[in-house]
Amino acid sequence: MSRAEADVATGTDAGAGAPAAGAGPAAETPGTPEGSGTPTASRTARALWSLGLFRGELRIVFRRWRTAALLGVLAAIPVLVGIAVKFQTRGDRQGAGDGPAFIADVTNNGLFLVFTSLAVTLPFFLPMAVGVVAGDSVAGEANAGTLRYLLVAPAGRTRLLLTKYATVLVFCGVATLVVALAALATGAALFPFGDVTLISGQTVSLGDGLLRALAIAGVVAVSLVGIAALGLFVSTLTDSAIAAMATTVGVLLTVQILGAVPQLHAVQPYLFPHYWMSFADLLRAPAIGSAIARNAGLQALYAAVFVSAAWARLTTRDVTA
Amino acid sequence: MARNESPRPEGDFGGYADFGDVDGEARARRRRALTRYAVPVAVAAVAATTIGLGTALASTGSGPSLPHLTARQLLDKMAASDTSTLSGSVRVSTDLGLPSGLSGGLLGGVAGGASGSAAGSSDPFGGSSGSGASGSSPSASSGSSSAADPAAKLTELLSGTHTLQVAADGPDRQRLSIVDDTSQYTVIHDGTQMWAYDSGANSVYHATEPAHPAGTAHADKPPAGVPTTPQAAVDQLLKAAGPTTSMTVDGTARVAGRSAYELLVRPKQADSTIDSVRVAVDSATGTPLAFTLTPKGGGKAAVDIAYTRVNFGKPSASDFTFTVPKGAKVTQGKQDQHGEHPGGPGGAAGSGAVGSGAAKLPGGASGPELTGTGWTTIAELKAPSGAGLKSGQGGQSGQGSQGGSAQGPAGVEGLLGTLGHHVSGRFGSGTVISTRLVNVLVTDKGAVYAGAVTQEALVEAANAAAG
Numbered sequence: 001m002s003r004a005e006a007d008v009a010t011g012t013d014a015g016a017g018a019p020a021a022g023a024g025p026a027a028e029t030p031g032t033p034e035g036s037g038t039p040t041a042s043r044t045a046r047a048l049w050s051l052g053l054f055r056g057e058l059r060i061v062f063r064r065w066r067t068a069a070l071l072g073v074l075a076a077i078p079v080l081v082g083i084a085v086k087f088q089t090r091g092d093r094q095g096a097g098d099g100p101a102f103i104a105d106v107t108n109n110g111l112f113l114v115f116t117s118l119a120v121t122l123p124f125f126l127p128m129a130v131g132v133v134a135g136d137s138v139a140g141e142a143n144a145g146t147l148r149y150l151l152v153a154p155a156g157r158t159r160l161l162l163t164k165y166a167t168v169l170v171f172c173g174v175a176t177l178v179v180a181l182a183a184l185a186t187g188a189a190l191f192p193f194g195d196v197t198l199i200s201g202q203t204v205s206l207g208d209g210l211l212r213a214l215a216i217a218g219v220v221a222v223s224l225v226g227i228a229a230l231g232l233f234v235s236t237l238t239d240s241a242i243a244a245m246a247t248t249v250g251v252l253l254t255v256q257i258l259g260a261v262p263q264l265h266a267v268q269p270y271l272f273p274h275y276w277m278s279f280a281d282l283l284r285a286p287a288i289g290s291a292i293a294r295n296a297g298l299q300a301l302y303a304a305v306f307v308s309a310a311w312a313r314l315t316t317r318d319v320t321a
Numbered sequence: 322m323a324r325n326e327s328p329r330p331e332g333d334f335g336g337y338a339d340f341g342d343v344d345g346e347a348r349a350r351r352r353r354a355l356t357r358y359a360v361p362v363a364v365a366a367v368a369a370t371t372i373g374l375g376t377a378l379a380s381t382g383s384g385p386s387l388p389h390l391t392a393r394q395l396l397d398k399m400a401a402s403d404t405s406t407l408s409g410s411v412r413v414s415t416d417l418g419l420p421s422g423l424s425g426g427l428l429g430g431v432a433g434g435a436s437g438s439a440a441g442s443s444d445p446f447g448g449s450s451g452s453g454a455s456g457s458s459p460s461a462s463s464g465s466s467s468a469a470d471p472a473a474k475l476t477e478l479l480s481g482t483h484t485l486q487v488a489a490d491g492p493d494r495q496r497l498s499i500v501d502d503t504s505q506y507t508v509i510h511d512g513t514q515m516w517a518y519d520s521g522a523n524s525v526y527h528a529t530e531p532a533h534p535a536g537t538a539h540a541d542k543p544p545a546g547v548p549t550t551p552q553a554a555v556d557q558l559l560k561a562a563g564p565t566t567s568m569t570v571d572g573t574a575r576v577a578g579r580s581a582y583e584l585l586v587r588p589k590q591a592d593s594t595i596d597s598v599r600v601a602v603d604s605a606t607g608t609p610l611a612f613t614l615t616p617k618g619g620g621k622a623a624v625d626i627a628y629t630r631v632n633f634g635k636p637s638a639s640d641f642t643f644t645v646p647k648g649a650k651v652t653q654g655k656q657d658q659h660g661e662h663p664g665g666p667g668g669a670a671g672s673g674a675v676g677s678g679a680a681k682l683p684g685g686a687s688g689p690e691l692t693g694t695g696w697t698t699i700a701e702l703k704a705p706s707g708a709g710l711k712s713g714q715g716g717q718s719g720q721g722s723q724g725g726s727a728q729g730p731a732g733v734e735g736l737l738g739t740l741g742h743h744v745s746g747r748f749g750s751g752t753v754i755s756t757r758l759v760n761v762l763v764t765d766k767g768a769v770y771a772g773a774v775t776q777e778a779l780v781e782a783a784n785a786a787a788g
Contacts, residue, residue: 101503104523
């Protein structure tokens with residue numbers, strides 16, 4: 001358990017002795033040696049400390065073999081899809097229109113493997129990976145008994161939570177990029193590259209297509225913001241990392257099933273995966289932005305609700321582990 | 322550090338109970354917890370109220386205040402409308418209550434037969450089991466080999482909710498897209514060129530029309546497909562209007578951010594299955610912006626077409642150009658096809674689903690005979706060969722009008738038996754297939770009567786024909 005924070009966490013034992021000390025407002029009053037001095041200096045110090053905390057978190061998350069395994073699985077999916085398309089499609093387009101989105105276009109243009117892979121991974125693989133990392137974020141610390149050491153540090157619980165969330169968000173972006181880049185590499189290796197045919201029928205240059213692919217990766221990453229916040233909240237509820245991950249993934253599966261039941265169409269626009277496939281709108285000309293904007297708004301709403309719920313939980317919780 | 326207590330139960334809300342010795346502190350903590358939990362609850366509540374208020378205002382809020390118009394003045398305004406350039410998004414919801422086995426196979430045949438499209442060679446009944454399945458999930462694309470054929474594709478609009486994008490620049494240039502989650506079906510009409518592109522199958526359909534004077538082209542076009550814009554639907558409606566119709570201006574509404582008059586149209590004839598038709602007419606341009614058709618049976622609208630975004634500016638010329646994408650499979654359509662205009666706002670698409678009731682039948686080679694007037698027009702099709710419903714689909718295959726009837730009438734009757742119920746009268750006996758809007762009577766002698774009328778009216782018409 002060689003935690004970077006454990007070295008930094010050398011303040012007073014605020015976690016158990018005075019439960020209020022770690023709370024948001026309490027963090028405003030510098031009560032530790034390094035917090036003393038002029039307000040400006042303390043703010044700078046706190047910002048630096050936050051940055052250090054954030055970097056430490058990133059290092060911990062991305063050095064874990066578990067994270068590496070998750071990213072490895074995500075990177076393997078485009079390779080598998082690419083190889084399957086390469087060796088199974090023999091010219092005939094029988095059954096085109098079935099299967100994952102854009103898969104019919106992959107043989108013409110390897111860039112479409114990026115879109116296919118994102119369409120394949122977005123419903124389950126990507127959010128599951130995010131759910132694992134988010135569910136582990138706070139509960140993992142509690143599980144390992146390191147949470148209280150983090151909380152005695154002068155940063156305070158609010159900042160710790162935001163740092164954790166920022167780390168999960170970085171993971172959302174990295175996971176999406178891993179899928180996209182693996183797909184790009186596989187597509188370039190197995191299929192021809194060239195001008196891109198949009199789904200509305202126009203043909204644009206490869207550069208334009210790559211820009212659109214990048215924008216689509218961004219939209220996909222933003223789509224994961226909601227499940228990340230949900231996982232963070234679940235993670236603050238329990239001391240068992242496994243339980244938090246399982247609950248987050250379970251919620252994801254449940255919501256995806258609810259989204260597939262036609263009788264529930266009235267509530268479906270409020271489920272966080274509802275607009276996930278809106279990224280395909282970036283492949284139309286003239287572009288349609290409304291669904292992408294609605295997706296972003298819905299994700300922001302989920303993030304606001306669940307991060308504030310996680311904050312309410314963590315800052316008032318009695319941390320014993 | 323030792324734990325405060327041995328195994329802490331999972332889900333213990335913060336373990337406040339552990340602090341029994343410091344009662345006041347525990348209470349203060351609980352109070353603070355409640356205050357903090359109020360934050361996410363408040364965020365969720367504010368969002369819910371905003372969304373709820375938004376939809377409530379949109380649906381029940383009173384429309385904008387506009388100068389009063391009579392129905393006649395509003396109709397004149399619509400007739401005088403010179404909107405020729407337009408672009409926007411249209412939401413089409415249809416719930417015709419079709420028997421699921423029919424929605425794909427038969428209607429595909431109907432539209433195909435009516436429009437005389439020659440591209441489809443798929444067997445209508447061989448395909449009907451598959452399309453029955455796709456009837457419940459409208460976004461599933463049909464497995465037919467001519468996936469990009471507009472006539473077949475537009476029938477998808479006959480069930481479920483779809484988003485369309487339309488653009489028009491005069492009568493010669495239109496563009497229509499059916500927008501699906503990850504695919505798009507686009508029809509572009511530019512002068513004599515007609516292109517259709519199906520991104521899901523990466524296939525292209527191309528047809529060339531002989532040049533004809535603009536304006537007259539659409540006048541005598543046989544009804545085909547579904548109305549894809551409010552304008553097309555209203556054209557059908559006005560055709561059906563007459564002494565049998567009452568029209569009133571019923572308030573105002575906001576459609577796609579524009580203020581509009583609501584025209585309420587009700588058939589006076591009791592036999593009609595249509596309760597009312599509501600048309601929202603843009604107050605500035607006289608362009609219909611929304612069209613809602615409610616059947617007598619109640620429930621939600623059978624057809625609901627409305628712009629969600631509309632712009633009366635001239636669309637960019639590049640919207641109407643098409644180059645065949647690399648790797649796409651191109652199907653050439655036969656020349657001289659009338660039914661393949663995209664449903665541009667100029668009224669290019671006729672109505673097979675609403676309005677006159679005359680468009681419901683399999684078109685066939687001979688064409689239906691119309692009886693009755695106005696809303697209760699009944700189309701009658703005498704099928705000499707006993708092929709019954711087949712005659713409509715016969716027209717679909719370009720090879721010959723009876724090309725599809727190889728399976729024989731036995732299969733047809735078996736299918737009819739599962740879809741409809743038996744009736745009898747002076748004409749003999751037959752089967753009635755009912756939907757929310759249209760009833761179809763197929764007599765055992767092979768004649769077909771159809772219309773947006775009650776079953777009794779159909780039987781009466783059959784009796785009258787029998788003499």
